Amino acid sequence: MSNILAVLFDGVVYSSWLFLMAAGLTLIYGVMKILNIAHGSLYALGGYTAATIAGAWLAAGHAAVGSFAMLVVAALLVGLVMGPLLERGLLKWMYGKNEVVLLLVTYAAFLILEDAIKLIWGVESKLLPEPYSLPGNFQIGTLAYPVYNLLLIAVAVIVGTALAWALYRTRQGKLLLAVIHDREVSAAMGINVNRVYLVTFTVGSMLAGLGGALTAPMIAVSPGIGVEVIVLSFAVVVVGGLGSLGGAALGALMVGIVRSLAVRYWPEAELFTIYLVMAMVLIARPKGLFSAPEARRI
């Protein structure tokens, strides 16, 4: 019994982490119709920035609790710097091109950022273990878990709720939904579509940065961490239905729990099962679980 509980808990922790990545990705896709491969680099940037500034904070002898604030600052930094830079500097010039071409543009941005990260931070791993060990452990049955995992779940729930509230309950969110529904009519009605794009991309980048910043204490931040994450979050987003926030949450839960089951009962198949879930879902529902029907264009 405690076994199953442990597997479920692991799954939910992993899902929370996946959701942080997937939420940004699906938001950007929903509004801008861009499947952003550079999301993986933004995640890596978040990790590196967090390791650097939280590391500096701790090295300066400030209170260790403040390192959590530094993780959030890292996420904000990545979002506010890289979001506008990528959107205004690159993507803005590509609007109107085919979705697949836009995918390639973000792939190019991903390649550039991967090397930029290596040039800035070097190829050595960066470690930031303090925030992970600081809150201590708690027990499930006989197993000890770091409290940090609970924190991750809490952050994912807060982010999900905040995004849903902002989208469905505020004026700005409703304007955003209008843009998703029909970009041209929205522009004709006086919505500043360019600003909506800029804000969306910045928020999405921030979420990627947050995902990276919160992961930094759990891993060795090293070159190439973004490469694996990006295909994984693609799988989550595609399972849920591109552009759907609820879909990203459900997709993250499905992939997370399937993965933790695989890790526990059939470890060889860990990677395998995740993409198998994705393939199965797409076979049953070609556009993901939460997708609206679309009219064919003649």
Next chain:
Amino acid sequence: MRDRTVPALAIACAALLAAAPLAPQWLVFLLALALAKGMVVLGLVLLMRTGLVSFGQGLYFGLGAYAAALLAHRGGIADAALMIVAGAACAAAVAAVLGLLLARYREIFFAMLSLAFSMILYGALVKSSALGSTDGFNLHAKGFAGIALAAGTERRLFYAVSVVVVFAVAWLLHRYLASHWGRLSAAIRDNELRVEYLGASVYRVVYVNYVAAGALAGTGGAFAALAVGHVDPETAYWTTSGEFVFIAILGGTGNVLAPFLSAALFEGLRTVANQYAPNVWQMTLGLAMLAIIMFLPGGLWTLLRRRGAP
């Protein structure tokens, strides 16, 4: 304008064959790899002409490489000709099954689903310790079509064989693209609903093109495995598939020669970059890709065309 593709193919083929006994070892290696990758990209170009971009050709590239390598390693049949056939057949068989499903998908969903299938293979290969996990394993071909090979010459022979096969395939594909079905492919890219209304089966054309692209990628994988003498799961990883897409975009889909020119350029650049600037190689790729998308949407091939075009 007259089409000079066939004479160009014949000249390129003769020149590359002449290089087989003469060129230094490193050049033979580079060209062999470029031809193998060009083969994969040739299949990708066929798909792109149908309006589909596959982000998972690494699946068939990896399958071809592993099928060829396993035949020698486990099956004890170290004949290069049989290994190449095995690679192509294995990839074609898998493509024939997956194609039934994938031919229903378009655009980004096609790209993502093919990516998922390639990652399934990657995940399986990485975790299978019998196949060397992440390290892969080495392979040695001992003969070609029943003839035993002297040590030191086999790479050159494989290269010569790949030149002949590659250009035969390129010529066939060139004929295919000019045929009824080839032209139907372009029509599907433009508007598939209208193609349906005109009475042609979009599904069937997409399916056939998909299987052909898979078989080409498998053949390319087998040739690459023979050229390198080693296989590892990286062949099926999504960055490998991304590399193929990059080469296809670089060359453009205008002509069957374009993939080979851009694959040779790509491999040459990579060799130079590894030597002098290994840290900015990906950045260079990214910038080149952006430049192509912005200024030469038809790929480098349009530069060659532009002069003679009316």
